[in-house]
Amino acid sequence: MNTEHPHTYINGVLSGERRVLSKTITLIESSLPAHQQLARKILDALLPHTGKAVRLGITGVPGVGKSTFIESLGMTLVGDGHRVAVLAVDPSSSRSGGSVMADKTRMEKLAVEKNAFIRPSPSGGTLGGVARKTRETMLICEAAGFDVVIVETIGVGQSEATVASMVDFFLVLMLAGAGDELQGIKKGILELADALAINKADGDNLEKADRAAAVYKNALHLLRPASLTWTPPVLTCSAVDMTGIREIWRTVLAHRDKSTASGELAQKRQQQALQWMWSLIEEGLKRRFGRHPEIIKRLPQVSRAVQKGSITPTAAAEELLFSLDNS
Numbered sequence: 001m002n003t004e005h006p007h008t009y010i011n012g013v014l015s016g017e018r019r020v021l022s023k024t025i026t027l028i029e030s031s032l033p034a035h036q037q038l039a040r041k042i043l044d045a046l047l048p049h050t051g052k053a054v055r056l057g058i059t060g061v062p063g064v065g066k067s068t069f070i071e072s073l074g075m076t077l078v079g080d081g082h083r084v085a086v087l088a089v090d091p092s093s094s095r096s097g098g099s100v101m102a103d104k105t106r107m108e109k110l111a112v113e114k115n116a117f118i119r120p121s122p123s124g125g126t127l128g129g130v131a132r133k134t135r136e137t138m139l140i141c142e143a144a145g146f147d148v149v150i151v152e153t154i155g156v157g158q159s160e161a162t163v164a165s166m167v168d169f170f171l172v173l174m175l176a177g178a179g180d181e182l183q184g185i186k187k188g189i190l191e192l193a194d195a196l197a198i199n200k201a202d203g204d205n206l207e208k209a210d211r212a213a214a215v216y217k218n219a220l221h222l223l224r225p226a227s228l229t230w231t232p233p234v235l236t237c238s239a240v241d242m243t244g245i246r247e248i249w250r251t252v253l254a255h256r257d258k259s260t261a262s263g264e265l266a267q268k269r270q271q272q273a274l275q276w277m278w279s280l281i282e283e284g285l286k287r288r289f290g291r292h293p294e295i296i297k298r299l300p301q302v303s304r305a306v307q308k309g310s311i312t313p314t315a316a317a318e319e320l321l322f323s324l325d326n327s
């Protein structure tokens with residue numbers, strides 16, 4: 001293929017060629033300026049073909065069963081005639097080579113499905129950088145005709161909020177504990193969830209899962225609802241036995257129907273687009289700041305002065321920002 005021309009990529013993606021899809025994503029992930037420029041052209045052209053997929057975010061602690069769940073849900077959806085893309089936001093993946101990469105072997109059946117596409121988290125970089133690449137990859141997958149995009153995260157740092165800000169529906173997978181359900185739960189996660197699902201509701205664990213679901217239902221009740229039309233349900237499932245999986249998908253679709261009818265989905269996506277723009281602006285400004293010759297020259301000295309207490313952080317910040325304005 002001609003690897004210089006945007007049209008080679010654009011046409012390939014639009015006709016759903018996997019090899020071209022992968023190559024386009026590689027361009028998006030590349031930090032070479034020439035690649036980035038090419039990727040921007042491709043993205044611009046593909047943008048009108050995006051936005052039609054169901055965007056589903058999934059999180060949960062390591063071992064909760066995310067990969068097994070995605071394999072089960074993915075196979076169910078592919079069986080129903082859907083085309084499913086699985087992406088990941090994992091800023092720590094530079095360390096391990098990508099959790100989803102390792103998972104590809106755990107998502108054995110889905111990985112070889114022709115109507116499924118699994119892409120590991122882009123390696124390296126900040127959460128912001130990884131998120132940008134994943135977002136753009138999501139758009140490319142939509143243009144390639146995938147009508148369900150699943151974005152997985154293991155929940156390091158702010159990654160849950162980041163994933164929640166790029167999807168329509170955010171599902172939190174949980175495990176039944178020993179009665180102390182709310183102890184181990186990460187702060188803020190319940191506010192992000194559009195549904196909770198207690199996984200591993202099978203065998204001896206079934207009763208415990210039901211009890212945990214009751215506790216979570218109560219907890220969610222106490223939180224102010226994020227929407228007037230949607231109360232996050234608490235479900236149970238077994239990714240291994242494949243029970244409760246369809247119910248969860250029906251919940252995703254019910255949420256989609258309601259939020260489409262009320263206009264909330266369109267509004268959410270508009271807000272997400274604006275939020276995305278602002279995070280790119282912030283990232284860009286920071287980068288420019290750090291590269292600016294005047295800042296590079298003065299920063300060490302000013303930093304030392306702040307450490308010694310001979311200048312206040314406020315004055316220091318103002319001084320540095322001022323020198324940016326005046327050069």
Ligand SMILES: Nc1nc2c(ncn2[C@@H]2O[C@H](COP(=O)(O)OP(=O)(O)OP(=O)(O)O)[C@@H](O)[C@H]2O)c(=O)[nH]1
Nearest residue numbers: 061062063064065066067068154199200238239240
């Ligand atoms: N009994 C039971 N075991 C499950 C279920 N789902 C997953 N498991 C098991 O739990 C273990 C972890 O499952 P994974 O799917 O790898 O979990 P994960 O959340 O992807 O884990 P990380 O990728 O490490 O974050 C595996 O041994 C699975 O077989 C379930 O529904 N029931």
Ligand SMILES: [Mg+2]
Nearest residue numbers: 066067099103
């Ligand atoms: Mg996994």
